[in-house]
Amino acid sequence: MKVIVTLLLLISAFTGGAYGSTTYFEEDIDPCLLSNPVADGQDPWITKKDGYYYYIETRNGGLYISKSENLSDIKTDEKLVWELPESGWNKSNLWAPELHFIQGKWYIYYTAGKSGPPFIHQRSGVLVSETDDPMGGYIDKGQLYTGNNIQTKENNIWSIDLTVLEHNGQLYGIWSGWEDNRQTDKTPQHLYIAKMDNPWTISSNRVKISSPVEPWETGSELAINEGAQVLKNGDNLFIIYSASESWLPAYNLGQLRLIGEDPMNPDNWEKKGPVFEGTEDVHGVGHASFTTSPDGTEHWIAYHTKISPDPGWERVIHLQPFSWSRDGSPNFGDPVSGGISIPKPSGACKE
Known part of the structure; x- marks a missing residue:
């Protein structure tokens, strides 16, 4: 049995801030099924630890974390x-917070600025938990250095969407940044990597590992690489990132694969894309994160989509499982349309 749920959503200020048309999706009463979207929001970051899923988001200048045993109930508690x-x-x-458990502590990486628009002052910061509880208090460890002068740490450069990679005992920061600071936010964005001494200290100059040069990255208005996320499959290491403009339907996911030993060598990253893109009724898929089912047998992707093909940033969260190709790379398939019922993650069904 199913019921129809009506969502009234605002079209973003980009299109004038007026109320848009009603969006419908199906919500399954069947305890073993779920239907997308599972929540409103954007830039979904979900991490799993000790049988719980933790979801972090921004709202009204604050960071909110929710905790649930069920992947599809990401905004409870x-x-x-x-x-x-x-x-x-x-x-x-x-913008775009991420919650990570590193070396026995919880850390939140976030983007913020001193003013804007224009958003020319965005930088990356990090918080550390005061307790063992990820939903406890946090201490601000300050701004991360994402520039070119690590010795003096002068002239920090615009950065957003910082994430972390642990590889062969070394910690790295990966983010989206500009080549130089500019007086306009209509500036191309690239992906950078740098070594870290600890979760709050970058210890090397940045290295550019991807630029938006492919047709599916350059878009129609602005060339963008952003929202990088680490995805591992055995010995295979990938960076899945968002490309093109987030406010348009063409937003999609690209892939970098590490084909050498050193992630600081740009030649060791092999690009492929798009590896996940929208359809006629699912628009602007991007800024994903990855987790597993409660029993650990399935891999799931969380991503946001636009509620309309019109320009704007009103978005909702989708979930779906994905598989692996023979070469070890992820096979995300096609985005599942809103209202289509799919089985809940393995181990979540309680009939």
Whole structure:
């Protein structure tokens, strides 16, 4: 049995801020099925630890974390864990947080700026948990250095969407950045990597590992690589990232595969794409994260989609399983349309 649920969503200010048409999707009463979208929001980051899924998002200048045993119930038991300060480099424009458990502690990586629009002051920051509980309080460890002068740490350069990679005992930061600081946010974005001494300290100059040069990356208005996420499959290491413009239907996912030993060598990253793109009724798929089913037998992708093909940033969260190709790379298939019922993650069905 199914019921029809009506969502009234605002079209973004990009299109004038007026109320748009009603969006419908099907919500399954069947306890073994789920239907997309599972929530409103964007830039979904979901991490799994000790049988629980933790979901982090920004809202009204604060960071909220929710905890659930069910992947499809990602916004239950939600708690505010940190808010932007009233002054400083990070007092505005809180974007795209990620929650990581590294070396026995919880860390949150986030993007913020001192003002905007235009969004020319965005930088990357990191918080560390005060307790063992990821939903407890956090201490701000400050801004990460994402520039070209690691010795002096002068002239920090615009950066967003920082994530971390642990590879062969070394910690790395990976982010989307500009080649130089500019006075306009209509600036191409590239992917960079740098070594880290610890989860809050970058210790090397950045190295560019991807630029938006392919047709599916350059878009119609602005060439973008952003939203990089690490995905591992045995000995295979991938960076799955978002390409093209996030406010348009062409937003999609690209892939970098490590084909050498050193991730700091740009020649060791092999590009492929798009590896996940929209359809006639699913628009602007991007900024994904990855997890597994409760019993660990399935791999799942969480990503956001636009509610309309029109320009704007009103988005919702989708979930679906994915498989692996013979060469070890992920096979995401096609995005599942809203209202289409799919089985819940393996181990989640409680009939």
